[in-house]
Amino acid sequence: MPMPSSYHARPLTEALLVLEDGRWFRGISFGAEGETFGEAVFATGMSGYQETLTDPSYHRQVVVATAPHIGNTGWNDEDDESGRIWVAGYVVRDLSRVRSNWRSNRSLDEELRAQGVVGIAEIDTRALTRHLREGGAMRVGISTVELDPAKLLQRVLETPPMAGAHLVADVTVSEPEVVPAVGEKRFTVAAVDLGIKDMTPTRMAERGIEVHVVPASVTIDDLRRLRPDGVFFSNGPGDPAAADDAVTLLQEVLDAGMPYFGICFGNQIFGRALGFGTYKLKYGHRGINQPVMDLTTRKVEITAQNHGFAVDAPLDRATPTRWGEARVSHVCLNDDVVEGLELRSADGELLGFSVQYHPEAAAGPHDAAYLFDRFVDMMAARTDAPAGEGNA
Known part of the structure; x- marks a missing residue:
């Protein structure tokens, strides 16, 4: 039987995403509340989000899912590719209201909250992806704490770029x-x-x-x-x-x-x-x-x-x-x-x-x-x- 997502069972919190060139999006927080910074990149896979999030190659990157519907299979204890989630943040269009898979142990929202990973949902990821294709991967911040785009932008510009990073x-x-x-x-x-x-x-x-x-x-x-x-x-x-x-x-x-x-x-x-x-x-x-x-x-x-x-x-x-x-x-x-x-x-x-x-x-x-x-x-x-x- 499909299980409801905790994301829709708790009060909704506003979140803000700001790119280093000043483009910004408002959405709804999921996963952990707070703020995070990294390099914004997009991933085009329509499945395999658990493997993506636990891939150490994504360390210090905020991943934008181009597939519009994420989280429907929840999270299980078998498909991790390492011992933890490595992405700095996760961006999705539509976080699934239910998890429906026989191996699911909990929801994506619950796992991100447990590991302290900040996410933002209900933004136009198609527009964001097109922007990254034109402007290139760039620094980004997501916050539920600072909701002023100009102030969050200053924090984004203080973060180190991926070029030259030894991780x-x-x-x-x-x-x-x-x-x-x-x-x-x-x-x-x-x-x-x-x-x-x-x-x-x-x-x-x-x-x-x-x-x-x-x-x-x-x-x-x-x-x-x-x-x-x-x-x-x-x-x-x-x-x-x-x-x-x-x-x-x-x-x-x-x-x-x-x-x-x-x-x-x-x-x-x-x-x-x-x-x-x-x-x-x-x-x-x-x-x-x-x-x-x-x-x-x-x-x-x-x-x-x-x-x-x-x-x-x-x-x-x-x-x-x-x-x-x-x-x-x-x-x-x-x-x-x-x-x-x-x-x-x-x-x-x-x-x-x-x-x-x-x-x-x-x-x-x-x-x-x-x-x-x-x-x-x-x-x-x-x-x-x-x-x-x-x-x-």
Whole structure:
């Protein structure tokens, strides 16, 4: 039986949203009351809001849902992608009056209130999205405390921008964690946590990989002691241009001859390690319907994405590096943004690869699941010794 939402059972409180260019919207508070600040971005997924809100890549961002009706499936205890909600705030058009799903434990409103996350509903999210498409992602504030747009704008302008933000230390694990292989163990992978989603090591474990999730502060000596068959860099928040430590570590990984796979932030770090630059996109790619071509197979896949920065690499030629030739392997069919990189030795051996999107598909389509199999194949090709001893 559908359960009523607590949002409609308590007195309504006015909320104000103000963008850094002065545009503002009035709406109704849901979740926690108070105020919050961050970067306003829009996400186009029509489902998967729980996975979106718990994705560490959204740290310090206020997410605008373009789907008009949010909250109908409530909140359950199974679909979180991390241990908490990471978004700085949530903006929706129509918050569902009921939650109706057999796995629902409570409402979206209740979970946001419990975790202290400020939300605003009943605003014109279509107008807001169009404004962000024209003006680009920008700083924003939401408040139930300060309802004067001019005064809240001053607070917004005092908040730091996303460009130049180094946020990995906020989201990485404090101690190593191990996700055991499902069934027979075939390989050991060191997964450097830059803001990893829970489904990523799960997808690897399903393929017989024992995944050691390690903090972003890990050293190359720490990785050597794990004797991994491969190294993985995860997704994560912030500006890749500020993540120099991760770039240095990855270059050391490549020097050590460890097979590499990265996604999202891990793609941007791979790009920098190979000598490419990165840049901030106007409003980014966030949703579960982005078309990408795999230039290796010429196949088109629909992908889940969440990024505001991209790699600046040539689409039409390979680039020499000290490890071999690097080239773009995937491209977005909407705007030609680089969506993947690969590195091959002089004799064509695959040394490492990365993609800008989320093959773990939580939430999203499963078109890109083959990338985990490509990682397995790369480790198998490089590992003559038993699993865990190939790169000692």
